[in-house]
Amino acid sequence: MIPLAAQVGGHPGVQTTEDGSLLLKPAVPLEIEFYQRVVSESGLVHLRPFVPKFFGTLRLEGKVETTEIDEPLVTDEGVLKVTPIDGSLVLENLVHGFTKPSVIDIKLGTIFYEDSATPEKRARMEKAALETTSFETGVRLTGFQVYTNDSPDPILTRKEYGNSIKSSQLSEGIARFFPVSSPSTPSAGLPRHLLLPILRSLREDVAEIRETLEGVDMRMIGGSLLIVYESDWTRAEEAVKLYELENDSEEMEAENDVEITAGEDNDGEDEDIEDEDEEEDLPVPPYTVKLIDFAHTRLMPGHGPDQGVLMGIGTLLKLLDGRIQEVDKMT
Ligand code: ADP
Ligand code: MN
Known part of the structure; x- marks a missing residue:
């Protein structure tokens, strides 16, 4: 476990996994409850894109307690990606992958x-x-x-x-x-x-x-x-x-219009699959x-x-x- 290098505020003690992808924050019940409800309640679905991905909480040593998780906490080889710390919230590290x-x-x-x-x-x-x-x-x-x-x-x-x-x-x-x-x-x-x-x-x-x-x-x-x-x-x-961030906001809108029109020919399902692939790539x-x-x-x-x-x-x-x-x- 490594202290988060890019921590700019709050209480010390936010840590990341060695590969930097996950963040571990000392968990308090209200915060756990909030994330659990955001991933499980349909009424809160619109919030999901605007909060870090939630992977669950770590409780007892060696045991991962997850609710609905976005991604398994174990690698393909079955190795736990994180060292369990009692009572931590496991979140996406938003800084991961950035160079500076x-x-x-x-x-x-x-x-x-x-x-x-x-x-x-x-x-x-x-x-x-x-x-x-x-x-x-x-x-x-x-x-x-x-x-x-x-x-x-x-x-x-x-x-x-x-x-x-x-x-x-x-x-x-x-x-x-x-x-x-x-x-x-x-x-x-x-x-x-x-x-x-x-x-x-x-x-x-x-x-x-x-x-x-x-x-x-x-x-x-x-x-x-x-x-x-x-x-x-x-x-x-x-x-x-x-x-494809455009320099000019009007250009941006114009391009979006074109994309929406062009997309109407496809059926919705294909589009969704394409979107997911894109996100991964x-x-x-x-x-x-x-x-x-x-x-x-x-x-x-x-x-x-x-x-x-x-x-x-x-x-x-x-x-x-x-x-x-x-x-x-x-x-
Ligand atoms: P506190 O209750 O101590 O204020 P925060 O959740 O605000 O805890 O986290 C403290 C700091 O840790 C933030 O200012 C930010 O720099 C960093 N941080 C928190 N969550 C994330 C995250 N998901 N990804 C990257 N950095 C984070
Ligand atoms: Mn804070």
Whole structure:
């Protein structure tokens, strides 16, 4: 077991398997329950693409307790892929396969205590939200790491930065996480022609996450969006091409239209099989964005969506739009 190198926030203790594909996080009952319900309840099917794959929990030494799993925990040779640690949640490691993963943990929401919290805890958490960007905007930059093109190690920005900035400085923070190569700072970040399609496609995914969460009755306390993108120029270039990310959003829509029309001739079944094959063959994408950290998330039918989380995602959409415009204007 190896500590997760790309851990940018939260409590220490997140580990990965030796091959880096799986993540082991100390499990708490609420988080286990959340993942179990997401994989088993049809009403939560829309959330599945936006959370890490769940492989089950590890309980007693040597014994793997799985619920519905995406993939066996044993290799073809019957060897257990992970060393069991008592009481761990086994998840997909979202950073796996990236050469230079730039990673940000963005904490969502405005309320960081549960209904059962003592008045003291409630007051403390309200103060923390008020003193940071959380209360006003529903987001806080918990921590991030960014690779430049000329260094083998990432630059880490710790939570103190996100805790100290004003709401008006969030756009600066986002610009720091998505630096762009320019004539004066050639190795600062990805070149514009790669960063732009990544930002545009990411923005659409975040919009989809918002639409999905509008239909889920939950209270997500202390949860985050984890964004990962490839900062290695060569691999980013390959991945952007393979995933056919277009540089211009209008072009993207036009192409999608053509694809949908062309696809109508096939019957649906073939298409599904094709899609699955594609997914298996395709290497790691140029970026990924998922909701993480459900240690204090409760599904609450009848209570409506989490408004603080929705506000945070709205803030992030505006920040991404702003960054897209800035980068777009550069030549
Ligand atoms: P905590 O309850 O300690 O905040 P999190 O679930 O937020 O735990 O995880 C802490 C950190 O670990 C995150 O900020 C992120 O850097 C990393 N992390 C968590 N889940 C994943 C994942 N599925 N893939 C990659 N990194 C992850
Ligand atoms: Mn966290």
